[in-house]
Amino acid sequence: MIDPNRLQMLRAVEHHGTISEVARVMHLTPSAVSQQIRQLASEVGTTLLEREGRSIRLTPAAYTLLAYSHSVAAAWEDVRAELDVLASGEQLSGHLSLGSFATAIPSLVASAAVTLTTRRTGVTVSVREADTAESLTLLLHRTIDLAVVAAPVDHPLDDPRFDQHTLLDDPQDLVVAADSELATCGVDRLLDVSRERWVEPHHDQRRLIESACAMEGFVPHFEHQTNDWNSALALVAGGMGVCLYPRMAPINTAGVRRITLSGPNLPVRRVLTFVRAGSVRQPLISTYLRLLEQVVRQR
Template sequence: MIDLRRLHVLRAVAHYGTVTAAARALHFTPSAASQQIRQLARELGVDLLEPQGRGVRLTPAALTLLAHADAIQARWEQAELDLRADHGDPAGPLRVSGFPVAVSVLLAPMAAQLQERHPRLTVRVREAALPESFDLLFEGETDLAVVEATPLNPPLSDARFDQQPLLDDPFDLVVPEGHPLAGRERVDLGDAAHETWIAPVPESPCRLHVMSACGRAGFSPHVVHHALDWNVIAHLVANRLGVALIPRLAHLTPHLPITRVRCTGNPHRSLLTCTRRGARERPAVAAALEELHRLAPTAVA
């Protein structure tokens, strides 16, 4: 009989990449985590880790085992759902997470609506950036996350997570009031090729979206200023320090002397809802997803 607690340690090593990182997430010492995996290997009669440089990597046997482990986790989610099938009204705690804009525009109003509609349901909202939301899902610390689609995300085929489209958030070109491009109904990004640009900091997921949009328009932007927060970027634009691409979901400080101009070619970022595999049909999660899909069309209007 496989000890599922030890199996979870192996899953954590695969998720976090090292025994040390997995141990930290599980509140183990690295030696304790390694011991759990060694005991699991003895139970199964196979090697699960092998040396790679100064670290270790999963063996082919471990990868085979993990495929079954992810399926077991999904079946457990389904089992819990089946056990509660006679209690379909959403109740208890629902933990949701997302990046700042998603929390402000989608998750906060969703939480308010759900708690008004389902008095026995308690929604707990947590701001979390990538890849933290996937870590929280893996650890069972959140039930539903709204994330950006980026190359850094686990692939859609990852058996641990169920990632589904929510909405496309268009980017607008934001220019100072009175700028020559401010009077246009739509603008080709190529017309801003020679402008000074303000862009998200390199570690921001949106940095890639901005650079890719400019690349598709045929130029590499001359980025002079960097910021993390969209309102900081908007203030830099307002002070005539450059132009920027800002997603429409980002609510900017009112009355700034700036103009949003829609772009041809529809540059955008895609937002996804993400749950653990098998958890999407839980009554509380299903109610949250329904409300998010109701809010999504008006959020980017």
């Protein structure tokens, strides 16, 4: 019988690319991760990792093993769904753990969570703020049950380990200082601010900005970096740079002007739900997904 924890280590190496990064995420030493992979290789009787210069790569045997393990994991989630349905009957109960990017929590995630716990007294929900990469890692580690993530529409997050569903497409507006020339000069498209300095609110949004600007034919110059939207908007209000801001999020910072862009390459991010493959029929997950869709329809 293959140790599932060691399979998880191999999946993590596939996902993160290096032993050191897996060790950092899992709060282990690199030697401990390497030892688990070696023991898994011994269990299956084949080499799973090989050196490529100073880095490592998975062998064909490792990819074959992972392909089967993904199928087994999805089948197990499906079995859990059947068992949960039998156990719960009409009485929905249990704990649901959610991960979400910051701006989706007040506008989508919290509303659906409150409705779920209000209607079902036997249900508890926990919410954890996390970016896209962290959310998917938390799903794989079974720390959360469902993730709400965002991605540029031209960069699909296809991964057979997850079932995903699109909630909505969220246009991005340009935000500039309210007392700046940009606020009154008739900016219509991103190309009009190609020479401006940019504020990076966090790395997920940076990727979206880079993708949107690339479609307009330029590379944005990021001069400021922060992991907090309020800080980013304060920098914009002070005339320190411009930024793209989600349409779904309100602006509570004074001194900022929101500009709706036009043109052929409008910046948009896609908001999706991710669950482990096979788990979408579990009663708590399927009920919460329906409530999320109701919130989106009411927006």
